[in-house]
Amino acid sequence: MVHQLYGQKTMRGHILSVMRCWLLHHVIVQLSICSLASESTRYVRYNDRSLICNSDLIPLTSSPANYLECARTCERQSNCTAFMFTRNSPGVQGTCSWCPANDIVNISYTPADPLLETWTKILGYLVFPNDPSIQEPIPSTLSVGRAVIFQARVPDPVTQRSFFSLCVDNKLEKIAVRVAARFNYHGDQERVIISNHKDWYWELAYSPEGFFPFSPGQKIEIAVLGRSEGFDVFLNGDYIRTVNRTATWVGQINYVEVADFEEVLITI
Ligand SMILES: *[C@@H]1O[C@H](CO)[C@@H](O)[C@H](O)[C@H]1NC(C)=O
Ligand SMILES: *[C@@H]1O[C@H](CO)[C@@H](O)[C@H](O)[C@H]1NC(C)=O
Numbered sequence: 283m284v285h286q287l288y289g290q291k292t293m294r295g296h297i298l299s300v301m302r303c304w305l306l307h308h309v310i311v312q313l314s315i316c317s318l319a320s321e322s323t324r325y326v327r328y329n330d331r332s333l334i335c336n337s338d339l340i341p342l343t344s345s346p347a348n349y350l351e352c353a354r355t356c357e358r359q360s361n362c363t364a365f366m367f368t369r370n371s372p373g374v375q376g377t378c379s380w381c382p383a384n385d386i387v388n389i390s391y392t393p394a395d396p397l398l399e400t401w402t403k404i405l406g407y408l409v410f411p412n413d414p415s416i417q418e419p420i421p422s423t424l425s426v427g428r429a430v431i432f433q434a435r436v437p438d439p440v441t442q443r444s445f446f447s448l449c450v451d452n453k454l455e456k457i458a459v460r461v462a463a464r465f466n467y468h469g470d471q472e473r474v475i476i477s478n479h480k481d482w483y484w485e486l487a488y489s490p491e492g493f494f495p496f497s498p499g500q501k502i503e504i505a506v507l508g509r510s511e512g513f514d515v516f517l518n519g520d521y522i523r524t525v526n527r528t529a530t531w532v533g534q535i536n537y538v539e540v541a542d543f544e545e546v547l548i549t550i
């Protein structure tokens with residue numbers, strides 16, 4: 283049976299962090315990266331997506347609660363990376379439930395009931411306002427039941443190709459997943475390629491011809507959900523592929539590499 287964690291996105295915590303980050307960036311001019319260490323309870327609410335569990339949802343509180351009480355309870359559960367909050371209408375109270383991180387198997391981008399919210403625990407952000415090339419550690423490793431969200435703008439004019447990679451370490455040799463937009467590169471015109479690099483060998487998978495959601499100057503979102511089976515890749519809300527060759531690296535992702543994107547925001 284499939285159970286969905288629905289939600290509505292709130293930008294409050296998000297914007298606050300981004301602003302602090304920008305401030306840091308402007309004050310310390312040399313510092314082009316800023317990573318914000320996580321506080322114990324920072325949750326982001328989504329309404330444009332939901333998480334799919336392959337087990338029954340477990341109640342988080344025994345009686346109606348507000349989302350803060352739910353978040354505190356989630357915080358005390360091992361493997362609680364997100365919870366569902368069904369808001370009473372009208373009111374701040376509601377009921378919340380969750381499934382263990384291991385049972386989160388997919389992301390659904392179907393718009394949900396506005397009274398059903400998904401609250402996802404956020405461990406940190408990386409903000410790169412104007413660095414096209416990035417090789418940086420992430421605030422916390424990706425793990426099963428957790429997603430890395432990469433949001434950026436495609437340059438205008440475009441370069442030959444832009445990409446986003448999740449890597450095991452700073453050597454950037456163990457590339458668990460790379461999502462590349464080839465505008466005009468190695469003979470490829472406007473193709474999306476999902477690849478990985480392991481044991482000195484590249485595995486390349488081409489998305490279908492005609493599927494190319496990268497336009498000059500436009501925003502793009504890449505989401506990578508960690509599962510024990512591998513890395514699920516989503517592009518602008520479309521499920522693209524599960525990379526399973528590098529599945530054993532889900533809990534070992536410590537670095538990101540970005541080439542030729544602008545206004546990069548990485549949330550984990
Ligand atoms: C929590 O995660 C660990 C490691 O992934 C797993 O062994 C354990 O069974 C999980 N606990 C629950 C309640 O799912
Ligand atoms: C995730 O769900 C979508 C439909 O929403 C489906 O097409 C896709 O195959 C699912 N992915 C996995 C890994 O099950």
Ligand SMILES: *[C@@H]1O[C@H](CO)[C@@H](O)[C@H](O)[C@H]1NC(C)=O
Pocket residue numbers: 526527529
């Ligand atoms: C990856 O998935 C394919 C197809 O489902 C399967 O045949 C293969 O054994 C899997 N490989 C690994 C390393 O899990």
